[in-house]
Structure formats: C-alpha cells, structure tokens
Amino acid sequence: MSQIDSTPERKSSDNVYILSALVEDKPGVLFRVTNLFRARNFNIESITVGYSEFADLSRMTITTRSDDRTLDQLVKQLGKLIDVVEVRVLDRANTVYRELALIKMNAQDPTSRAEITNLASVFRGKILDIDKFTLTVEITGTPSKIDAFRNLVSDFGIVQLARTGVSALPRGAV
C-alpha cells in the first residue's frame, strides 16, 4: 500500500520521496534507471514515464522509500546516468501530485451497485464500465485517497485493480 502522503510505518528513518527526472527519450532509458535501482538496492514504490514539455525528453516520476543518506546516493547515482539530464527531489509541500486507479469490483446485486456508485461519487470517481457482474471505477487523486477508496470498497470484492503510480510537478514558476 502506498504511503506517499501518510505516516510511514516501516523503518522510522525511512520516508517516501518523490523524484522528478528529465531523461532522454530513447530506447533503453527506463531499463537503465530500473537496473540502477536494482543493482544498488534502492526501493521503487512507483515509477511513471511519459512525454514532457520537451520534444526529445521524457519526464520520469519516481516515488521511493528511503532514509536521507540513501536518498542522497540515489539522486547522485541517477544523476550519473548519462541519459538522465536532470533530477530533483520534489518538496512535497510545494508539489502537486496525482495518481489514477482503475478498480473493477463485484457488483452483481443492485444494492452493491448503488452503494459503489455513491462511494465513487463522494470520491469524485467515474464509472467507466458496468456489466452484469462487475463495475469499474476510475479514481484520481493522491495515493492515500486511492488507498482510502480501495479500503472502503474492498468488501465488495475487488476483481482487478490497476494503478498508474504518481505523476508530479512542483508548484508555480520553475
């Protein structure tokens, strides 16, 4: 379960950090980054990659659980990768970040459907699909909001779930 915006539970010195990196948009870059994390025993909570404001650079958002010293190493080692053009740790207080989740639940009886629909609307979710047996909801928000929704609906029986991981940008002018 993600803890990016809730109190960490594991090692007391560990925190979840959000990193934002601009990387070359070419084959193998994601491999180099994830391989670095594996080789140096760094933790990845989530990683997202997609186009950025630059035509030939992608933006990678990585959330990681680590202590301060490991974070320092992680940033330096990422910075050493030749395909990583820029990397920064985002200050969570001055960062907007969102995750999207698709959650498919059992919803055979009308009561369940009504209840899930109500809960989804409280969470500003969208019903994306519905059939005789299931109902699929899209929830966007902070990871803890998604956790909360997931906890609420878990009794209905989650059939499938897909989360995108966090995307983030610092607030205001760069």
Added chain:
Amino acid sequence: MKGAEALMRSLEKEGVDFVFGLPGGANLPIYDALVDAKIRHILVRHEQSAAHMADGYARIKRKAGVCFATSGPGATNLITGIATAYADSSPMVAVTGQVPLEMIGKDAFQETDIIGIANPCTKYTFQPRKATEIPETVKKGFYIAESGRPGPVLIDIPKDVQQDSQDIEFPDLIKVRGYNPTIECDLSTIGKAAELLLAAQRPIIMSGGGVILSGAFSELEVLAELLLTPVVTTFKGKGSFPENHPLAMGPIGMHGHAEANKIILEADCILAIGARFSDRSVGRFDEFGKGMSIIHMDIDPAEIGKNKSVDVAIVGDVKSSMKTMIKLLNKKMVKRSAENPWLRRRTELIDYYTESIKDYPRDLTARKVLKKLRQVLPSKAIVTTEVGQCQMWTSLHFDVISPGTFFSSTGLGTMGFGFPAAIGAKAAKQNVPVVDIAGDGSFNMSENSLAVSVLENLPVIVILLNNYMLGMVAQWQRTFYNRRYEGVHLHNCPDYAKIADAYGAQGIKVQSLLELDNAIRSALKSNVATVIDIPIDPEEDVYPFVAPGTGLKDMIVGS
C-alpha cells in the same frame, strides 16, 4: 564509405594505435576494414584477455584501450574484463559485433543482449542503428570513457550497420547533455579543508587510485611536503606516492602495512584524495574515522558520502583541486617543523613493525623474492599482479618507487588479469620492462596469452610465486574454516617452465635467491616472455591481516 570503415577512421582520429581482439561471424566487416587501417591489431586467444590487455594499455597510456569481439560468446567473454575496468575506473572502448538489425530479438545464432548484460558494468553502452551514426558514437564513446571518472564504454554494432555504405560525415564537436563532469572544485570547500588541515595536530593523507588516474603525482608530493603529513595509500593508490619517500607509509587495508593501518587510526584529520573508502581499505565503515575530521577529494560526486560521511567534500579533478589547495596553503602556511611528535610517531611505528614482523625462515619466501625483484628491477619498470596472495604480498613487500608504474585488479579482484594486462602495458610503453607478479592459480587462467606475448613481440616477465595452491582461499580455509581444505590444491600441475617453452617463451625454474637474481637479469635481456617459476611454501600466509567485517584496529600481525 561502409560503417566498418567509418569505425576505423573514427578510431584513427582518436589516436588509437592498438586494438586487442578476436574476430568472428558478426564482426567480419570490421576485420575487413582493419586490413587497411593504420592500427595494429593484437590477436588474443580469449576475449577476456583482450579486455584485460586494453585495460593494461589504458592504465599506462592514460587513454582508452580498445578491444574487439564478435557477438554472443565473444561479447560475453569480454564482460569480466569490462567489469574489471569498471571497478577500477579504467577507460576502455569495447566494440562488439552484433547480429543484423532485423535478426535482433529473434534468438539468432550467436545473438546475445550484450547491451543489457554490459549495462551494470559500463559507463555507457551504444548500439548505432545506421552507418552514419558511427563517427558520432565513437567520439562520444571516447569522451565518456576518458573524461570525468573514467570507465569502460561498449559499442555494439549490428553486422548490417557495419556493411552499410553511406555518405558519412565526421563531427568535430559533440555534446552529451546529460553528462557534465565537474573538473574545477568549489573554492570555498578548499578553504574549509585547509582550515581543518592546519588546525590538525595529526593530519594524514590517504591517497587513492584517483591520484594515479589524474596523474597528480607531483601535486601529491608537494602537498604532503607542505603539510608534512604521513602519506598512506589505498591498494589502488599504491604507487601514487614514491614508497621510499620519507613521508610514505604504504598501503592501508585488509593486507596493508601494519604501520599504515596503525597510524591512520591515530590521526585526527584525514585528507582522502581520489579514494572511495572501500571495505578492503578501511574495514568497517562505521568504525573507520571515528573522532577524526575527514576531507574527501574526488571527481565523482556520488562517492561523497557513499560509504563514509565526511566533513568537507571537494568535488573535482584531484589534480586541479590539489593545485588550488597548494596555492592557498602557500599563502597561509605557518611552516611546520619536521621535528614534530607526529612524524616521530611515524618512524617509531615503522621501526616497531619492521622489528616485530618476522619472515618465514626459508631461502625462498614471497617477501625475499619481492625484495630481490625490487633490487634488480629498474625503478621505471611497470609492475602489475594477479589476484590473491601474490597480489597482497606485492602490496606489502614490493615498494613502488616511480609513481604510476604499478597497477592491479584492485576493485573486482580478477584472477587472470595480470598477465594479459602486462602485455597491454607493454604495448603502451615498449621501452620499459613489464612484470606480472603472479600466483600459479591466476596465471593458469590466462597463460594462453603467452602465445600473444611471443608472436606479437611484446615480452613481459612473469614472477610466478608457485605454491600449487589457490593460496588466499587456502589461507582463509586455514584461518576461518579450521584447515578444512576444499578446492584449493592444484597438485603440481602443470609444469610452468615447460608451458612457457611450449609457447616459445623462456621458462626458468629457480631454487634459490641467487638463481632468482640470475633469472631476473636474464629475463630483462630476453626478447621473449620469461616465466620464472619460484616454489614457495603452500603454508605461507599473508600478514598483517584485517579479517572481513572487522575494523583496522582488529589487525592481526602474525599467526
């Protein structure tokens, strides 16, 4: 122009005079282009040796060594050599053939994902997809391999890209936007460091491999003499400072000099230059440097704080950083007296351990052999080692006088490295003697390079400390596993003098120090490689010893 020809022109433009390699199906076009290139090719008998030769060449020439291999097994055979270069920050450009583009991913014959395999042990990997990309790729490859903290780069060229004929342009300038090594350090950090050093009562310099890579030998000497600090080195830094200098203390570490391991614990301020605080050098990270201030000079920002938190970090080329510090100290310096208690302590420790560490009571021991070798060899001779006891005895008993004439596989600890690397070093500097201090276990791994040494007229000298034993493993089994030996006896096989003869080299067996003296002199005059087979006692241990997982203070001086 074909892609392969573009590769040759690009290598020539980089000033490449030697390549070490072995051809195969997927790099035939490269070898075809090599026929007309102004580059000397050294044919190896195993690709691993090609990488070690390129590495040895690089460490002496201080520019990237180049090796070639075909796809699949040729490329994977290079990997140990590439990883060795990576661990020791040695610049290298490895060029592998690959199956044609359209075959990639089809599990073709001799196809392997060498980019994926090489990624964790290279600075960067390239796979040009068009012949026109080759010149820029090579230029970037050399730039990345040689600049900043050096390291190996792999260029994997599909066969059809090698063969493709195109109008090819050669760029004069390249830019790698995600790669900007820091050369000049931040001046304020030098100021802070100088304050700490001047305030210290017992300052010490710990010099690492970065000093050798940067060629900052004279700067180190000037700085040490200005500060009047004892100088210890890491094992990789051995030979960054003349080991007969009145301030020299030799290498620290698992098998460091006892006096060096002792004095560094008594220091109150450590200036670590181009060193990475490896476990083999400093023992336990949490114990090392307690109560001392630590100043760390390194070109790689990621080394700062990796193993050891430091008080002042000076990021930049160590040569340039030391120059800046020397200037500042010259302005500020209150001249220290050479008659201070700290330098007296240095002498005291050296005297104490010289007296208390006894050699084995035999005519031929590793220590006597290496002292004899030092006596007979000119100081400009280049010396490398294999890995294990032979290597650690060299660390202890062979003084490097002329800076930059010693190297070894210190980071990865690759057995079989020394001999081919010595041949590479000989290619880089053909007018000086090159010696590989070997054990039989390691030499056995790459002895087929004798063919290369003889046929390519690159004679080197192998000092074979032969106990027919994987000696270091045996020592650990003796020490930590209650003498339960397993997998360490080599049972008097093979006869190394005969092996040397069989390759057309010179094999000499010696039984005494006098015979050894004669053999070394004969080897120095020989036109072919010489293997001097020296029997030593398989029970001879390397001491001092800092057991793994302990600190330098736990050093064991003898059995």
